[in-house]
Amino acid sequence: MSNPLLLAKLRPLGSYDAAAAFDLRRVIFAAMRDVLRKNRILFAIPVNEDAVDTYFASLPSIDLTRSIIFLKRTKPLAAASADGNDQELDAILEKQHNTNFKADYGSLPFWRLIILEASGSSNEFTASFIYHHAIGDGVSGMVFHNAFRAALETASLSAADEAGNEGEGTVVPGEDIAILPPLEELHPLPINPTPSAPPAPELKQWTGGPIHAPCESRWSSLHFSPSKSQAFFRVCKDKSVSVTSGLTSIIATALFGILPPTTEAITCIIPLDDRIKGPRPIIDPTLTSLVDLFLLPEELDLDLMRGTTVSSEENEATAFVYNADTVVQSAPHLEHVEHHLPGPDGNDVILSIFKPKQPTSSNLPVVYHIHGGGMVAGDRFSAVTELLGLLKDVECAFASVEYRLAPETRAPGPAEDCHAGLVWLSQHATSLGLDAAGIVVLATPVKAQMLLSPMLDDRCPSVSDQQFEYGSPWSGVSNRMAWTHALGDDRATDRVTPYQAPSRAVDLANLPPTYIDAAECEVFRDPAVLYAMNMWRCGSTCELHIWPGAFHLFDGMDNPEVPLIHAAIVAKQTWLGRIMRAVDLDQ
Known part of the structure; x- marks a missing residue:
C-alpha cells in the first residue's frame, strides 16, 4: 500500500524576546498534541490488513519522541543544488517511503512526522507528514496541513511563556472523539441486482510493471523556477x-x-x-473524507445523473434500485399507494403516497415532496428514505410526485406537473384521510415549505457560483448545464419567468412559513440567502440555515459522530416537528 505524503515549508508565527527563548521541539510537540487529540484516526492501526475481516484498533497512547523525527540540514537549501532541486530532502523521503509502518507494530502509529530544520535558522523548517493509506487519502493530508498549521500558530504564541517546560511526550486519545463507523453501518447501500457488463477497454492501458518483494521505492522531485x-x-x-x-x-x-x-x-x-482562481471557504475537516463520494462529472452525464446505464448487449437502460419496495423496507410501518392523475399537456402525473398502516387520526397532515436532481434527474423515490428519517417522530403522510424531466420537457413543464399533483392532493385530501390545510411542501393552500439546496437563479451570477465553478459536488459548470437543459436558449434572458426560476420573483409577500437550507461550499448558497432576504423584505417568514464548511448533499445520511451532519439533520427535524404540531393544533 502506498504512503501519501504532505510537504510544507513552515515558520511558526510567535514573537520572541530572544532566539534562545524559542524551542522548536517544544512548539512541534505542543502542536501535535493538539492535532492528535482532535483527530482520533491518527491513533488507529489496521488489524488483519491482508484478510477479509480487517478492522481498526486504537493505540492506547502515542509517544511523540518516537513518531516525530528532527533532522538538521547540512547546508542551506539555496547552495545545495544549482538546479534548485532539494536533493537532501529527496534522500530523506526516499528512505521514509522504504520504511515499513509495521516495524514495532502495536506500539507506533501508522504515520511519521519528519521535521527538517533549516541550516542557520532556529524556527524555519520543512515538515513531511508520511502516513499509511489506510488512515487517510490525499485530502486527508490537506486536513492535517491546515490543522497542524493552526496548531503551530497557537503553540508558537505561547512558546516563550513555557520556556524550560519540555511538555509531555505521550498523548492519549480524547474520550469525546471517536473513529467514524463503517459506511455500511450508516446507509443501506442498495446495489443494482442486474448490472450491465462493464465495457471492454478500447485501448491497451499501461498499468505498470510487475512488483516483486522486497520492493524498494525511488524518490525524486523536480524544481521549476x-x-x-x-x-x-x-x-x-x-x-x-x-x-x-x-x-x-x-x-x-x-x-x-x-x-x-x-x-x-x-x-x-x-x-x-x-481553475480555482479566488479564495473560497474550505470544507470542514470532518467532511473532507466524504466529499469525493459526492463528486459528479462537471460535464453533466444524464445517464449517470438518472441512475441508468446502457447495456452493451441489449442496448437498453437498466435502473438502479430505488423504488416503493426499498422505501417501505426502510419504514415498515408505512403502506404505499400509487395514484395516476391527469396532468398538463395530456400527460399523466404519478403520485406515490406513503401513509401509516395504523393511523391514529383520519385527518393526517401530509408532506408533499418535490425531488431534487437539477430538473434533469431523479424520480419520486429519490431521497425519500432519508427524508422519512426526518419525520420518524411525526405521524403524517408523505406524498411524492413524479414530474417530467428536462431537456425532454422544458420549464415550466416540470413545475406544472408538480402543481397539478399538489392541486389534486388538496382536492382529494378528505377521501385519502389527509388534512388539505396541513400540506407541507418539501422542495398554495399550503401550511409551509422546506427548500433544501434550492435551484433558484438561472443567471448564475453570484459569488458562490464563481467560487464553486469547479471542483465541488454540483459545480457551477453543472448548474449552468442543468439550467440550459431546463430553459434552452431562454436561460439568462428576460424571457424567463418566476415560475421557471424563482429568483426572478420580485414580490414574495404572503408566502407560507419557509425553511431554506444550503451549504457554505456550494453554488446554491448565495441565491438561497438572497431569496430569504427578499422574503423578509416582503414580510414573509423564513428560517435560513447556511452550514459552514459543508458541501452539496453533505447531510444525505445522518451520522451522530459528525457534529455538523447531525446538527443539520436535527435542525430539519425540529422545524418539521414544530410545523406538524402546529397543524395538529389547528385541527
Missing part, C-alpha cells in the same frame, strides 16, 4: 488549455517515450485544479 513556471503558464493560456491539462500531457508524453510501443493509453491523476 518562477520564470520557467510563468513561461509555461503563458503557453498554456495561448493554447487555451489549463495548466493541469498541460502538465498531464507533458508527463504522458515523457512516459510514452520510454514505455513499450504496444502501450496505447496512460491514466494521469493530478490533484491540482488551477
Whole structure:
C-alpha cells in the first residue's frame, strides 16, 4: 500500500524576546498534541490488513519522541543544488517511503512526522507528514496541513511563556472523539441486482510493471523556477488549455517515450485544479473524507445523473434500485399507494403516497415532496428514505410526485406537473384521510415549505457560483448545464419567468412559513440567502440555515459522530416537528 505524503515549508508565527527563548521541539510537540487529540484516526492501526475481516484498533497512547523525527540540514537549501532541486530532502523521503509502518507494530502509529530544520535558522523548517493509506487519502493530508498549521500558530504564541517546560511526550486519545463507523453501518447501500457488463477497454492501458518483494521505492522531485513556471503558464493560456491539462500531457508524453510501443493509453491523476482562481471557504475537516463520494462529472452525464446505464448487449437502460419496495423496507410501518392523475399537456402525473398502516387520526397532515436532481434527474423515490428519517417522530403522510424531466420537457413543464399533483392532493385530501390545510411542501393552500439546496437563479451570477465553478459536488459548470437543459436558449434572458426560476420573483409577500437550507461550499448558497432576504423584505417568514464548511448533499445520511451532519439533520427535524404540531393544533 502506498504512503501519501504532505510537504510544507513552515515558520511558526510567535514573537520572541530572544532566539534562545524559542524551542522548536517544544512548539512541534505542543502542536501535535493538539492535532492528535482532535483527530482520533491518527491513533488507529489496521488489524488483519491482508484478510477479509480487517478492522481498526486504537493505540492506547502515542509517544511523540518516537513518531516525530528532527533532522538538521547540512547546508542551506539555496547552495545545495544549482538546479534548485532539494536533493537532501529527496534522500530523506526516499528512505521514509522504504520504511515499513509495521516495524514495532502495536506500539507506533501508522504515520511519521519528519521535521527538517533549516541550516542557520532556529524556527524555519520543512515538515513531511508520511502516513499509511489506510488512515487517510490525499485530502486527508490537506486536513492535517491546515490543522497542524493552526496548531503551530497557537503553540508558537505561547512558546516563550513555557520556556524550560519540555511538555509531555505521550498523548492519549480524547474520550469525546471517536473513529467514524463503517459506511455500511450508516446507509443501506442498495446495489443494482442486474448490472450491465462493464465495457471492454478500447485501448491497451499501461498499468505498470510487475512488483516483486522486497520492493524498494525511488524518490525524486523536480524544481521549476518562477520564470520557467510563468513561461509555461503563458503557453498554456495561448493554447487555451489549463495548466493541469498541460502538465498531464507533458508527463504522458515523457512516459510514452520510454514505455513499450504496444502501450496505447496512460491514466494521469493530478490533484491540482488551477481553475480555482479566488479564495473560497474550505470544507470542514470532518467532511473532507466524504466529499469525493459526492463528486459528479462537471460535464453533466444524464445517464449517470438518472441512475441508468446502457447495456452493451441489449442496448437498453437498466435502473438502479430505488423504488416503493426499498422505501417501505426502510419504514415498515408505512403502506404505499400509487395514484395516476391527469396532468398538463395530456400527460399523466404519478403520485406515490406513503401513509401509516395504523393511523391514529383520519385527518393526517401530509408532506408533499418535490425531488431534487437539477430538473434533469431523479424520480419520486429519490431521497425519500432519508427524508422519512426526518419525520420518524411525526405521524403524517408523505406524498411524492413524479414530474417530467428536462431537456425532454422544458420549464415550466416540470413545475406544472408538480402543481397539478399538489392541486389534486388538496382536492382529494378528505377521501385519502389527509388534512388539505396541513400540506407541507418539501422542495398554495399550503401550511409551509422546506427548500433544501434550492435551484433558484438561472443567471448564475453570484459569488458562490464563481467560487464553486469547479471542483465541488454540483459545480457551477453543472448548474449552468442543468439550467440550459431546463430553459434552452431562454436561460439568462428576460424571457424567463418566476415560475421557471424563482429568483426572478420580485414580490414574495404572503408566502407560507419557509425553511431554506444550503451549504457554505456550494453554488446554491448565495441565491438561497438572497431569496430569504427578499422574503423578509416582503414580510414573509423564513428560517435560513447556511452550514459552514459543508458541501452539496453533505447531510444525505445522518451520522451522530459528525457534529455538523447531525446538527443539520436535527435542525430539519425540529422545524418539521414544530410545523406538524402546529397543524395538529389547528385541527
